[in-house]
Amino acid sequence: MSGDRVPLMAQPLRPPSAGRAATLLGLLVLGAVVGIAGALVQPAWFPGGLLLALAGEAGLVLGASRATRGRSGGVAVAAGWMIMVILLTVSRPEGDFVFAAGSGSYLFLLGGIAVAVICATFGAGRQPDGGSARLRK
Template sequence: MSTNHTGTGMAAPLNGGRVAGYAGLLVLGALTGVAGALVQGDWFPGGLVLALLGAAALFYGGRITTGTGVGVAAPALGWLIAVILLTATRPEGDFVFGAGVGSYVFLLGGMVAAVICATLRPPAWPASGSARPGK
């Protein structure tokens, strides 16, 4: 007796494609964190809004494409690692983030966006072949 265990979401079997996808989301999260750190201080307040929208879009996009919470966690982890590394001071005393309110809004806003995207349910797609939802 053979049983086929093909799950969806978190129950789906782990394969090379899924691991590569999550690794790609991790790298995209780090790149988004670096870009957001640079933009949010230069073009205040528009840069701050742009940086937060970019991070939130990446987190939610990871949720939609993978259908799992890991799709949010991977880019959020990359974003957080990049932002934490950029907040550390260098031996010369230089750092990327200033002491203004925009830096704190970017740090807290990005974390809040990750939590919100992780708790959202992915949208229900209509069945294939149906022109109208619910039919």
């Protein structure tokens, strides 16, 4: 290490700004909406609905990661999706439920979790500000 620059990963974490927190909360809600839409679309047009639901989730998670320039956007969308889908698996007192006990529902649940984790890790990690460095400048 040279000079007075402290590596980015060695700096203490700060709470996010109000704008970033609002953005992440909005992405959490958007992930929940996509979870509801996917739960309704996937049994209607099987197997095309399943593929459409998973592709929509993947696009939203990747888009949120790119929009926030970090993994936090993708994680917020994935968290909203997972929370909503888990809440939809619970049967209601009337006996109604959203997910039937079939292969399509299990593929949507497990495939959606896998897609969310894979796509959320594709987001860029914390990068230092400044220009790119080259050896032997």
